[in-house]
Every structure is written in structure tokens, then in C-alpha cells.
Amino acid sequence: MLQYLLSRLLRAAVSIVMVVTFVFVVLRMSGDPATVIMGADAPPEAIDAFRKAWGLDQPLWVQYFAFFEAVFSGELGRSMRDGRDVVAVVLERVPSTLALTIPAFFVNIAVGIPAGVYAALHRNSLIDRCVMVMAVTGFAVPSFILAMLLVLIFSVTLGWLPSAGQDSWRNAILPIATMGFGGAALLARFTRSAMLEVLGQSYIRTASAKGLPWSAVVWRHALQNAAIPTITIIGFMLGGLVAGAVVVESVFSWPGVGRLLVVSVANRDLAVVQAVVLMIAMTMVAANMVVDVLYGLVDPRMQGQARAARR
Amino acid sequence: MVDATSSPAGTGGSLITRLLSRFATGNRMPLLIVIAILWLVLMLAIAVSADLISPYRFTQMDLRNRLSLPVFMGGSWRHVLGTDELGRDVLSRLITSIRMSLLIAFGATIIGAVIGVTLGFVAAHFRGIVEQAVLALVDFSAAIPFLVLALAVLAFFGNSLVLFVCLLGFHAWERYARIARGLAISGKTHGYAAAVHQLGASPWRLYGRHILPNIASTLIVSMTLAFPEIILLESGLSFLGLGIQPPDTSLGNMVGFGREYLSSAPWIMLAPAFVITVTALCVSLLGDWLRDRLDPTLS
Amino acid sequence: MSGGTAELLEARDLARSYMMHRGFLGRTTQVRAVDGVSLSLSRGETLGLVGESGCGKSTTARLVLGIEPPDEGAVTFDGTAMPRSGTSNWAALRRRMQMVYQDPLQALDKRLTIGAQVAEPLDIHRIGTSAERRERVAAVMAEVGLQPHHAARHPQSLSGGQRQRAVIARALVTNPDLLVCDEPISALDVSIQALVLNLLMDLQERSGMGMLFVSHDLRAVRQISHRVAVMYLGRIVEEGEPDAVLQDPAHPYAQALVSAIPHPGKTAARVILQGDPPNPANRPSGCAFHPRCPVATATCRTEVPVLKPRRSDGRRVACHVAHGEAAPARAPTMLETC
Numbered sequence: 034m035l036q037y038l039l040s041r042l043l044r045a046a047v048s049i050v051m052v053v054t055f056v057f058v059v060l061r062m063s064g065d066p067a068t069v070i071m072g073a074d075a076p077p078e079a080i081d082a083f084r085k086a087w088g089l090d091q092p093l094w095v096q097y098f099a100f101f102e103a104v105f106s107g108e109l110g111r112s113m114r115d116g117r118d119v120v121a122v123v124l125e126r127v128p129s130t131l132a133l134t135i136p137a138f139f140v141n142i143a144v145g146i147p148a149g150v151y152a153a154l155h156r157n158s159l160i161d162r163c164v165m166v167m168a169v170t171g172f173a174v175p176s177f178i179l180a181m182l183l184v185l186i187f188s189v190t191l192g193w194l195p196s197a198g199q200d201s202w203r204n205a206i207l208p209i210a211t212m213g214f215g216g217a218a219l220l221a222r223f224t225r226s227a228m229l230e231v232l233g234q235s236y237i238r239t240a241s242a243k244g245l246p247w248s249a250v251v252w253r254h255a256l257q258n259a260a261i262p263t264i265t266i267i268g269f270m271l272g273g274l275v276a277g278a279v280v281v282e283s284v285f286s287w288p289g290v291g292r293l294l295v296v297s298v299a300n301r302d303l304a305v306v307q308a309v310v311l312m313i314a315m316t317m318v319a320a321n322m323v324v325d326v327l328y329g330l331v332d333p334r335m336q337g338q339a340r341a342a343r344r
Numbered sequence: 345m346v347d348a349t350s351s352p353a354g355t356g357g358s359l360i361t362r363l364l365s366r367f368a369t370g371n372r373m374p375l376l377i378v379i380a381i382l383w384l385v386l387m388l389a390i391a392v393s394a395d396l397i398s399p400y401r402f403t404q405m406d407l408r409n410r411l412s413l414p415v416f417m418g419g420s421w422r423h424v425l426g427t428d429e430l431g432r433d434v435l436s437r438l439i440t441s442i443r444m445s446l447l448i449a450f451g452a453t454i455i456g457a458v459i460g461v462t463l464g465f466v467a468a469h470f471r472g473i474v475e476q477a478v479l480a481l482v483d484f485s486a487a488i489p490f491l492v493l494a495l496a497v498l499a500f501f502g503n504s505l506v507l508f509v510c511l512l513g514f515h516a517w518e519r520y521a522r523i524a525r526g527l528a529i530s531g532k533t534h535g536y537a538a539a540v541h542q543l544g545a546s547p548w549r550l551y552g553r554h555i556l557p558n559i560a561s562t563l564i565v566s567m568t569l570a571f572p573e574i575i576l577l578e579s580g581l582s583f584l585g586l587g588i589q590p591p592d593t594s595l596g597n598m599v600g601f602g603r604e605y606l607s608s609a610p611w612i613m614l615a616p617a618f619v620i621t622v623t624a625l626c627v628s629l630l631g632d633w634l635r636d637r638l639d640p641t642l643s
Numbered sequence: 644m645s646g647g648t649a650e651l652l653e654a655r656d657l658a659r660s661y662m663m664h665r666g667f668l669g670r671t672t673q674v675r676a677v678d679g680v681s682l683s684l685s686r687g688e689t690l691g692l693v694g695e696s697g698c699g700k701s702t703t704a705r706l707v708l709g710i711e712p713p714d715e716g717a718v719t720f721d722g723t724a725m726p727r728s729g730t731s732n733w734a735a736l737r738r739r740m741q742m743v744y745q746d747p748l749q750a751l752d753k754r755l756t757i758g759a760q761v762a763e764p765l766d767i768h769r770i771g772t773s774a775e776r777r778e779r780v781a782a783v784m785a786e787v788g789l790q791p792h793h794a795a796r797h798p799q800s801l802s803g804g805q806r807q808r809a810v811i812a813r814a815l816v817t818n819p820d821l822l823v824c825d826e827p828i829s830a831l832d833v834s835i836q837a838l839v840l841n842l843l844m845d846l847q848e849r850s851g852m853g854m855l856f857v858s859h860d861l862r863a864v865r866q867i868s869h870r871v872a873v874m875y876l877g878r879i880v881e882e883g884e885p886d887a888v889l890q891d892p893a894h895p896y897a898q899a900l901v902s903a904i905p906h907p908g909k910t911a912a913r914v915i916l917q918g919d920p921p922n923p924a925n926r927p928s929g930c931a932f933h934p935r936c937p938v939a940t941a942t943c944r945t946e947v948p949v950l951k952p953r954r955s956d957g958r959r960v961a962c963h964v965a966h967g968e969a970a971p972a973r974a975p976t977m978l979e980t981c
Contacts, residue, residue: 044483051484056496059413173625175576177596178617179582181603276489283504283584284603294492295584298499308497314488321487535749542710543813544737557754619679 039330045322052314056307057100061093083110090263104311110304112297119308125288129199130289133208133281134274138263140213141220146263148217149224150169154251164221176277180211180284197286208285210275216270223266227259234258264328271320275313312318346640347396375470377633380626385615387623391443397489399433402440403591406431411609426611428602438615443621448509451572452568455513456574461563465551467521468528478525482518489514491580498586508587515577516570523566527559572624579620595620651853651864652684652821656716657701657706658877663924664807674924676702678877679716683821684819689847689854693861693886693900697923699877700857701970706857709733712981721820736969738768741814743843745826747806751798756938758784758794761812768817779816787812792923804835806901808842815846822847824857828845836860840867865889873897876923876931879950893960928964940969 067080084090091099103109107120115122152164174182187207188196195204231237232255240250279291287294289310299303390397400406406427414426414434425434467478472597485493494511501507528551532539540554579596583603588594595616602613649970659677677699692700698751709725718725720740726732743765744750750761758780765776781791787808798806807827808899814822824843828836844867847854858864864871865885873894881894892898899916916935927934933943940965950961963969 047480048484048487051480054486055484055493059497060499169625169629172628173572174621175580175624177580178599179623181599181606181613184609185606189610272489276491279495280584281582282477291363294495297585298495301499301502303499306496308638310492310496313492317489318487466790533820536752538710539742539750539810540752541745542708542742543767543768545763546734549767554752554755566857597683 039133041322041325041329046208049315052318053104054097055102056311057097060303071249093111100207109308109311112305113302114300117306122305123308123312126288126293127292129287130282130291132205132276133212133287133289136205136209137212137216137277138270138274140209141216141274144213145217145220146224147259148235149246150228150256151220153225155226156229161225164225168218169226171215176280177284179214180207180281183207183211194211195240195310197287201300203285204285204295208281208287210272211281211284213278215258219273220263220266224259227262228255228322231255261328264324267324269325272317273298275317289337294330371439374633376629380629381577383622383626384630387446387619391446394439394443398436398439400433400436402437402593406433411471411605414611414615417611425615426609428603428609428612432467434612434615436596437480438595438619441595441598441616442591443594444588444592445575445578446511447626448578448588448594449571451509452512452515452574452578453571455510456517456570457520457563457567459513460517461524461556463517464521464526465528465555467525468532469496469547475525481561481597482521485514485518491577494577494581495586498581503586503589505588505592508581512574512578514551515574516566519566519570520563524559527562528555530557531558540612565631565635568627568634571631572627575624577622650683650719651688651721651856652682652707653719654680654682654703654707654716655719656681657703657713657718657770657796658889659702659706659711659713659716672924673879675926676923677706677713678926680706680877680879681716681875682707682872682882683869684821684853684855686853687851688870689856689868691864691871692855692857692874693859693864694874695869696859698874699923700859700874702827702877704742704823704857708742708823709736735768738764738770738817739819740821740823741817741819743807743810743814743822743824745825747803747810748798748927751806753798755784756795756797757801757809760798761794761809761816763818766970768903770817783808783812786846787815795814798918803831804839807831807835807839811839811842811846815850818850821853821855823857825857825924827856828918829858829860836863840873843867860902861889865925873900875927878931879963880932880961882950887958893958893965894932894962895938895964896932930961935941940964942969 068075109119111117112119112122148164149180150165152158152161155161184196184207187194194206196207198204208215214251237250237254240254241247245253275291278289279294281287282289282292283295290313294306297303297309365638379632386492406423407422407429409427410422410431411429412420412431415424417426420527422436423433425438427433429438461535463478464482467475494515497511506629514615528537531543537550538557540550545554575595578587578594582594582596586601588597590597597618598616599613602609602616605612648900657677657680657876658675660673660675661675680699680703682690682692682703692703692883696699702754705711707718709718709720709728711728720736748939751757755763762776762780765771765779770776780794784791784794788806789808789812792800793805793809800808801809802977807830811827822843827843828839831839840863845852848960854867856867868885870882871885871888872879873888873892874897875882877898880890881888881897888897889901892901927944928937930939930943930947930948933939936943940963946963948963948966949957949963951966952959953965960966
């Protein structure tokens with residue numbers, strides 16, 4: 034187990050190093066980092082100070098290590114728009130994003146898993162068909178189109194809910210619904226097939242042949258075994274939630290990290306972009322590691338395969 | 345063994361002949377798949393003949409007929425799908441956008457497959473440290489949402505069509521890399537590839553003439569599964585205003601600009617949204633069906 | 644029987660180990676698959692290599708062809724040292740040394756026609772014009788007993804015997820000097836085995852190539868070989884004329900192998916081997932066969948016997964008891980009475 038933990042930690046560390054290296058390479062390839070980060074019309078003395086701080090007069094490998102140091106001490110430059118420290122700019126947006134992603138995550142689970150289980154237990158019924166149609170639609174309708182359809186129906190036509198802004202909790206309903214639907218559809222499809230596979234196994238037939246009531250068979254045997262593969266895609270879903278937040282926050286003008294990223298990319302406010310990318314990447318790596326470790330705890334058999342199964 | 349000839353699903357023959365034999369047996373293909381194929385053929389035909397069939401140039405403005413209604417909402421036949429805020433014909437823009445989006449999706453899918461298969465083969469051929477490096481890259485790109493990476497690259501390098509297509513090409517490369525590596529290694533350790541190696545074949549011949557054709561059906565299925573994702577990714581980035589830039593137009597780009605007129609002229613956005621959704625749906629239905637038929641091992 | 648001046652193939656003290664992993668990130672153990680094998684082969688000669696599965700026969704075949712490098716020892720082909728696998732010299736040598744595989748369906752590419760695959764060595768080594776290649780392919784296919792229309796077929800639409808003929812045709816299309824056959828008939832129906840065996844014998848007689856015939860089928864080996872070597876746990880334990888070795892084996896392991904062949908009308912007692920089947924990952928000390936040997940002595944447990952000619956009749960055998968260096972523990976088997 035210790036060995037498993039260590040190997041997961043090592044993989045996470047390698048991923049982090051690669052993320053930082055990626056940002057470093059992209060930054061160097063796009064021009065002089067000082068003008069790129071500070072903006073071309075920054076005062077010369079500020080640019081000189083930046084060059085010194087980042088060691089831009091040093092050889093490249095020194096810069097590389099200096100960049101690591103800067104990343105881990107949180108010195109990622111200042112926003113071009115208001116000159117504030119980018120880490121502060123990003124961090125103040127985090128609660129808004131979490132206010133969407135955490136409820137959306139619970140919607141995913143609360144809708145997706147019961148729908149998948151129900152569909153699997155009533156295979157080929159009307160509800161099963163509906164769940165499958167919703168699941169396939171959930172993949173094919175991109176979140177920005179779903180978001181706009183919801184706005185068209187609930188804001189423009191019916192006038193029930195606001196379409197943009199962050200004035201009250203009612204603003205959050207449509208964004209959460211948009212993000213919840215896509216993930217719930219994916220999860221329902223996955224849970225259904227995991228359940229169907231488990232229900233076809235011989236130990237389920239044995240359990241029901243022993244005379245156990247069907248509800249007990251489902252609860253005690255089928256659900257617990259189907260849960261194991263289902264956990265594996267939760268790490269995958271986190272990535273979907275982050276990507277979803279980028280799009281959905283933009284559609285609903287929700288002042289979260291995703292909208293900050295899109296606006297900064299459009300304005301080429303690169304210090305902010307860099308900080309957001311590093312933060313999202315590190316969060317994702319950490320989350321994936323936690324999921325893998327949890328998975329190893331739930332099912333020690335899978336320690337070697339956890340990674341492979343999720344890919 | 346002897347009766348293998350009589351089975352059309354035998355592993356032999358080219359992918360095409362096997363598909364043709366599927367079509368020949370006809371009645372086994374579900375109606376939904378027939379509809380999906382017809383829709384995709386229609387889209388391809390539109391993309392190929394875009395210049396011939398579009399009623400106006402997609403940039404041509406008709407300022408007297410701005411935001412005119414489409415026919416099904418009571419508009420005139422002059423502009424079947426209505427016009428946008430500058431009086432540009434929505435149908436003509438839709439046709440041009442279909443061509444642009446399909447072109448990008450095809451280009452990016454092929455780039456992704458080439459990059460992925462090449463790296464997968466390189467990993468399988470050299471093993472050792474090279475393989476570990478490729479696997480670390482695979483890990484890396486599996487760990488971070490591709491949309492975020494793409495946004496970062498676009499922010500730093502600005503935007504051009506070529507860069508945009510290449511960037512989208514990196515989507516899903518790691519899937520091809522894993523498939524190509526796994527199948528190449530299993531082919532090399534036992535069987536035909538080891539035999540061809542013993543014949544003195546160069547790596548080019550081994551991978552190009554023997555291993556690649558043997559894994560082609562798996563790769564084509566994966567490409568079909570990745571294609572709709574690229575359509576969605578392209579339209580998502582263009583929707584955010586970070587993909588295709590005006591005066592060029594793509595499906596996502598149209599939805600993005602139509603968003604501002606959502607309350608007054610929803611038809612600008614609904615037509616491309618419909619095309620995006622139905623096309624993604626059809627390709628993924630077809631991909632699922634192909635996977636079940638040709639390569640059930642792929643999950 | 645041996646022809647030319649220099650031996651076609653010489654292998655000296657070949658050894659090859661593999662690392663075996665156990666469990667997730669578990670320990671690795673070293674497995675010595677081949678442990679000091681020397682053999683030689685001249686033109687027009689067939690050397691049969693027999694032994695149980697896992698005794699290192701197939702590894703020896705791959706080492707001899709240079710497909711993988713030996714950890715120790717060296718292979719000399721026609722007077723020159725074997726180049727490293729994958730180098731251009733090694734690849735060029737392939738036209739002179741070819742291989743026939745156990746499972747012909749696996750050895751053939753399912754996506755190419757038989758004709759294209761038989762022609763492939765000519766394409767690889769750029770031999771002849773395309774017309775000459777076509778002619779050569781047709782000739783060699785006729786030679787192995789395939790019909791011209793088989794050229795357009797795919798492997799899975801042929802029978803097992805036809806596939807193996809196709810593999811043999813591909814191997815012979817460049818007129819090689821050495822043919823290595825790794826269990827070439829064991830995957831075939833019994834009725835086909837004799838046909839393929841006869842085909843190989845005919846082809847060798849006509850072309851005068853050297854042949855290494857690896858098999859666990861003693862009767863096939865006896866029929867086709869000019870010389871036989873018996874392997875046990877990575878070593879050759881006995882070597883000699885097939886009639887001598889397979890009629891009157893000197894090594895207790897060879898005796899056990901031979902006694903296991905069923906003979907119609909003969910009810911001789913079989914030598915039943917005791918103890919565990921051999922495990923190359925856990926090689927016994929001394930003579931590797933001693934835990935299962937009915938006549939093992941104390942010397943056998945500590946000293947590794949050397950393969951050398953027996954004083955009485957010159958048979959090459961690696962056994963302390965056969966050489967009379969150690970007194971047998973019991974009366975040397977019932978075999979001598981039958």
C-alpha cells in the first residue's frame with residue numbers, strides 16, 4: 034500500500050513538473066517574457082525589475098529553475114488590466130466557481146447514478162429508453178448550446194429566471210442545470226453499463242438462486258460491485274466540470290475563474306492566463322491523485338490497474 | 345478454420361470489403377444508422393459544393409433586410425433561414441460554416457491520429473526511456489482538460505487558422521498513441537510482426553506495411569469516436585470568440601455571434617446549433633455502431 | 644554427411660537469461676533459459692533439438708538466428724560472427740537464414756495475400772526484377788505443393804497444412820543456407836504432419852541447406868535428423884546419431900523421454916520421472932536433472948556434469964553415471980532389459 038501511495042505521488046509530481054515546463058516553454062516560445070507578462074507599454078523600470086526577478090539575463094536552465102521557484106512561491110506577475118497580483122486576482126474568483134461546480138457535481142451524482150441504476154434494473158423499459166436518449170443527447174449537445182436553449186426557454190420566453198449576472202441565488206440555477214446535465218448524462222450511461230455487467234455475473238445469479246430477495250441482491254451485491262468502476266470516471270468528470278465551467282461562466286456572465294480565463298485570453302492578459310492554467314492543472318493533478326488513492330483503498334485488487342482502467 | 349471464408353465478419357480482407365459486406369447484407373443495419381449516414385452524406389455534399397449551392401456570398405450584406413424572419417416563422421423566401429444583424433443570409437453563412445467546421449474537424453482528426461500513431465509506434469519500437477517519456481506525455485495530457493490547454497496556447501500565440509487546426513489535432517492524440525503502442529507491442533512479441541522482422545524488414549516496412557494495416561480498423565473506430573468531440577471543441581472555442589475569427593465563419597462562431605440576438609432573433613443561433621448537435625450525434629452513433637461491429641474490444 | 648570445409652553454423656557456450664517480474668512492483672528473478680549451449684551444423688545436415696517445453700529449445704533457435712543477442716557465448720555463421728539484431732548487416736543476412744514457425748496462422752499477416760507474403764523476402768532484399776520475382780514465387784509455391792490460385796488467398800482462408808506450406812515457401816524463396824524450424828508440425832493435424840515432414844526432407848535434400856529442427860516430437864526428429872541433441876533446463880545433455888540416441892539413450896533423462904513414446908505391441912515399462920517438473924527460475928545445483936533422476940548420486944547434487952564423449956562408444960553425454968564417474972544409486976533402470 035505504501036508503495037502504491039508513493040508511486041501515485043511520484044506520478045503526480047511528474048505531471049506537475051510537466052505542467053510547469055509546458056507553461057515555461059510556451060511562454061519562452063511566444064516572445065520576451067517580460068513584455069509578454071508585463072505588457073508592451075509597461076514602464077521600463079518595471080520591466081527591468083521583472084527581468085531581474087525572473088533572472089532573464091541568466092542562461093536558460095537557470096531561468097527554468099528560477100521559474101519553478103517563482104511558481105512555488107506564488108510570484109506569477111501582475112495583471113495588465115489593474116496591476117494587481119495575479120494570484121490574488123485568481124483566488125478571489127475561486128469561490129464563485131466553486132459555487133457552481135460543487136452543486137453541479139452533486140447534481141451529476143444525484144441524478145446520474147440513480148437514473149443509470151434504474152435503467153439497468155428495468156432494461157428496455159420506457160424509462161430505460163428515455164435515460165439512454167438523454168444520455169446520448171447529453172453528449173451531442175454542447176454545453177454552450179444547452180445553456181443558450183435554457184436561456185431562450187426560461188429567461189427569454191417564460192421570464193422565470195435571470196440570464197446573466199450574480200445578483201441572487203436564482204442566477205445560479207441555469208448554470209448549475211447546464212453543467213449538471215452533461216455530467217449526469219455521462220454518469221447515467223456509465224452506471225447503466227456497469228450495472229448491466231455486474232447483473233450478468235454468476236455471483237448475482239447465485240445470490241438470487243439462494244433465495245435472497247431481489248432488492249437485497251441489488252443492494253448488497255450489485256450496487257457495491259458496480260460502484261467500483263463508477264468511481265474511476267469521477268476523476269474524468271472533474272475535468273469535464275472544469276471545461277464546462279469555462280464555457281458556462283462565459284455564457285451566463287458569471288464572474289468565476291473560467292470567465293476570467295476566457296476574458297484574459299481575449300485581452301492577452303498573459304500573467305493571468307498563466308496563473309489560471311497552473312492553478313487548474315495542479316488542482317486536476319491533485320484531484321486525480323486523490324481519486325486514485327481512494328480507489329486503491331476501496332479495492333486493493335485494483336491498485337495496479339486503477340490508472341489503466343480510467344484511461 | 346476452413347469455413348472462415350464463408351464468414352463476412354472474418355478478420356481478413358480490407359475494412360472496406362468488410363463494411364461493404366455489411367451493407368450488402370443490408371437488413372442488419374439499424375434504421376438510425378441509415379439516417380445518420382444519410383445526414384453525414386448530406387453534410388459532406390454541402391461542404392463540397394458550398395460555393396455552388398449557397399444563394400448569396402456569406403459576407404454579402406442586405407442592409408434593408410436586417411434580422412428578417414426565416415420562412416417557417418413567417419419570413420419571405422428571399423432569405424429562407426432569415427438574415428442576421430447585418431442582413432447577411434443565414435442559410436449562406438450556414439453552408440459556408442459547415443464547410444469550415446468539417447474541414448477543421450477532418451484536418452484535426454487526421455493530425456491527431458498521425459501524431460498519436462507515430463508516437464505510439466516510436467514508444468513500441470524503442471521501449472525503455474523513450475517509451476516512458478511518451479507515457480508521461482500521455483499522463484500529462486490525460487490529466488488536464490484539453491480546453492484549458494488550448495486556451496493557454498491561443499492566449500500566448502494568438503490565432504491563425506493553421507495554428508488552430510494543429511492545436512485541435514492534439515486533442516485525443518494520447519488515445520491513438522495508447523492504442524498504437526499496445527497493438528504494436530503485442531504484434532511484435534508474437535506472431536506476424538516477429539516473423540517479418542526475422543525476414544530482415546526495415547522498421548518502416550514493419551510498421552507501415554504490416555502493423556498499421558492490422559490496427560487500421562481499431563484506429564478508424566477511434567477516429568470516428570473522436571471526430572464529434574473535435575466538432576464540439578471547435579464550436580466551443582469559436583463560440584467563446586477564441587477560435588475561427590471573422591470574416592471567416594464556423595458553426596460555433598455563428599452561435600457565438602447569434603447569442604447577442606438571442607431574444608430578438610433566435611433563428612441566427614438555432615440553425616447552426618441544430619447542425620452541430622445533429623452532426624455530432626450522427627457521427628457518434630455511427631462510431632458506436634462501427635465499434636460494436638468491428639472492434640468490440642475497444643471500450 | 645557433413646559437406647563443406649567450414650561449418651555453416653557454430654554456436655559456442657550460448658547463455659541467455661530473462662528477468663521475470665512477480666506481482667505489482669514485486670521482486671525480479673533471473674531465469675536462465677539457455678545455459679551454456681554449444682552446437683554446430685554443416686551444409687546439408689539436419690540437427691534435431693529435442694526436450695520438454697520450457698527447456699530452452701526455442702530460445703536457442705532465436706539465439707542461433709541472432710534475433711536476440713546471447714548474454715554469453717557467440718554465434719558464427721559461415722565463418723563470420725553474427726551481427727547485432729536490427730543492424731543492416733544482420734538484416735542482409737536474413738536472406739541466407741530463414742525460419743519456420745509453430746503456428747503458421749500467427750506467423751502470417753492476415754491482411755496480405757499469400758502471394759504477397761511469399762514475395763516479401765524478395766522485396767525486402769531487392770532480389771530480381773518484378774517479373775523475376777513473380778516467376779520465383781510461382782516456382783517456390785509449386786515446390787512446396789501450393790496451387791497457383793492460392794497466391795491470391797488470405798491466410799485464414801487456407802487450411803493449416805496449406806498455411807504451413809506458405810510459411811515454408813516464404814522461408815525458401817531466397818534460397819537460404821540455413822533453415823530453422825521451431826516446432827513446425829506440432830500445431831498441425833496428425834494427418835498433415837507427415838506430409839509437411841516429408842516436404843521439409845525433400846526440400847533439404849534438393850537444396851542442400853542446413854536445418855535446425857526444434858521439436859518435442861521424438862519420432863519426427865528421428866525421421867528427419869542426421870544428428871540429435873537432447874536439451875534439459877537450458878543445457879544439452881546428450882548428442883549423437885538419431886538411431887543411437889533415440890534407441891539406446893545414455894542419459895537418464897533421454898531414457899525417460901524415449902520410454903514415453905508409445906510403441907504398438909510393445910509393453911515395456913516406462914520410466915516415470917519423479918519430483919517436480921523443471922522450473923528454470925529455480926535451477927537445482929549440480930546436475931539440473933538430479934532431483935528427478937532415478938540413478939542420481941551425491942556427486943550429481945554438487946558437480947555439474949560436462950558434455951563429452953563416452954569412453955566406450957564416443958557418445959557425447961553430460962552425466963556422471965553414464966561416464967562411470969559415479970556409481971549409480973540403484974540398478975540403472977529397467978530400460979536395459981527391454
